[in-house]
Amino acid sequence: MKRVRPLKALMMTVWGVAMWAGCSGKPAAPAAPxxxxxxxxxxxxxxxxxxxxxxxxxxxxxSINVLPQVAGYVRRIHVRPGQKVEEGTPLIEVDAREETAALDSAEAQHNSTEVNLELARRTLTRTEALYKEGLASAQEMERAQAQVDAAQAASRSSAAQVAQRQVQLQYHVVRAPFAGTAGDVLVRVGDFVSATTSLTSVAxxxxxxxxxxxxxxxxxxxxxxxxxxxxxxxxxxxxxxxxxxxxxxxxxxxxxxxxxxxxxxxxxxxxxxxxxxxxxxxxxxxxxxxxxxxxxxxxxxxxxxxxxxxxxxxxxxxxxxxxxxxxxxxxxxxxxxxxxxxxxxxxxxxxxxxxxxxxxxxxxxxxxxxxxxxxxxxxxx
Structure with a gap:
């Protein structure tokens, strides 16, 4: 009996199954994806x-709005908007010619009182010498001492006037109270400002x-x-x-x-x-x-x-x-x-x-x- 090769037998088997499926009318189930x-x-x-x-x-x-402490015309602007400033930096300068003149007058008055005080002291020294020698009375001695006291009081008063004028003069230069950045400058040179006028701001x-x-x-x-x-x-x-x-x-x-x-x-x-x-x-x-x-x-x-x-x-x-x-x-x-x-x-x-x-x-x-x-x-x- 002639033997069928295995491959040929396998092909015949597959062909037979396919023929059977075709004859039965049912398609083969697809493989699962x-x-x-x-x-x-x-x-x-x-x-x-x-x-x-x-x-x-x-x-x-x-942050602060900068206001002047004196009234007057703006003479100079030292700062630009947005500029970094340090404490004490000048910002705005107000006309101070009148205050400068008043300071000069106060200093002259103080010099005059100092001269009068020196004269009174010399007079007192001479009167004391004459009094010891019996050539001056006690009343003259008291009068010389009173003149020295009055001259000292006048000197102190004039010195206080000078200090007051110096402080007042400083107010004419508005300075930054602390380090920061200057805001918009709201005034121009020649504007008249008072104590309620906003000059600029520092933040x-x-x-x-x-x-x-x-x-x-x-x-x-x-x-x-x-x-x-x-x-x-x-x-x-x-x-x-x-x-x-x-x-x-x-x-x-x-x-x-x-x-x-x-x-x-x-x-x-x-x-x-x-x-x-x-x-x-x-x-x-x-x-x-x-x-x-x-x-x-x-x-x-x-x-x-x-x-x-x-x-x-x-x-x-x-x-x-x-x-x-x-x-x-x-x-x-x-x-x-x-x-x-x-x-x-x-x-x-x-x-x-x-x-x-x-x-x-x-x-x-x-x-x-x-x-x-x-x-x-x-x-x-």
């Missing part, structure tokens, strides 16, 4: 912050205060060490400090409570500038879920969690409760636990109970991001 590869994130607790953003205003801790910008008004309900959670952060337009922290002042009462009209923090100005901020400010009310550890991993249906958020069933890795849709949204991540308040693996890719193609395969290079975990509510609104004490 391989599990879809997905990226996952493993949940772990991270520090999250309860924050609120508000509009803050910057104030100088040392110290090295140390600034940021003032924020917060709702009274949130102010109850504030503590002396509460952190306040100054942000730029993109939300990046420019500088941070801690509160040193919380108003003891709310504004009766707005029901807002003023809080303040002070910081050393190393970033070029200016007094009276409006800035974004963020208060950190509290911090805690919580799970965070990337915003892209959240699936919503009828307003209910879900997460696709990887589970092991029958030796396979499948995704299960699980309802979750979300907290505040930070930067690209939600705070998870319920529905998930530490160690859960959540799919973060191909979410639209995944179905409940569908087998999946974790990619060999998982997606990086979401960084902890500040979370907060409210409307958008460093340390010196």
């Amino acid at each position: 391989p599990p879809r590869e997905v990226e996952v994130v493993t949940l772990a607790p991270k520090e999250v912050r309860d924050t609120g953003e508000y509009l803050g205003s910057l104030q100088s801790r040392q 110290q910008a090295d140390v600034l205060e940021v003032s924020v008004a917060v709702p009274s309900t949130r102010a109850r959670a504030l503590k002396p060490d509460t952190v306040l952060e100054v942000l730029d337009a993109q939300g990046k922290v420019l500088i941070s400090s801690t509160l040193f002042f919380v108003a003891p009462q709310a504004d009766p009209r707005t029901q807002l409570v003023e809080v303040k923090a002070a910081f050393r100005n190393t970033i070029g901020l200016r007094p009276s500038e409006l800035v974004r400010a963020r208060l950190v009310y509290s911090t805690r550890n919580a799970l965070q879920l990337p915003a892209l991993a959240v699936v919503r249906q009828s307003g209910q958020p879900f997460a696709l969690v990887l589970e092991e069933k029958d030796g396979k890795t499948v995704v299960m849709r699980r309802p979750i409760t979300l907290g505040a949204l930070g930067e690209m991540a939600y705070v998870v308040e319920g529905g998930l636990k530490e160690g859960d693996r959540v799919a973060v890719s191909s979410l639209q193609a995944l179905r409940d109970g569908m087998p999946v395969k974790v990619k060999s290079t998982p997606a990086p975990r979401a960084e902890a991001a500040p979370s907060g509510g409210g409307v958008a609104t460093g340390a010196i004490h």
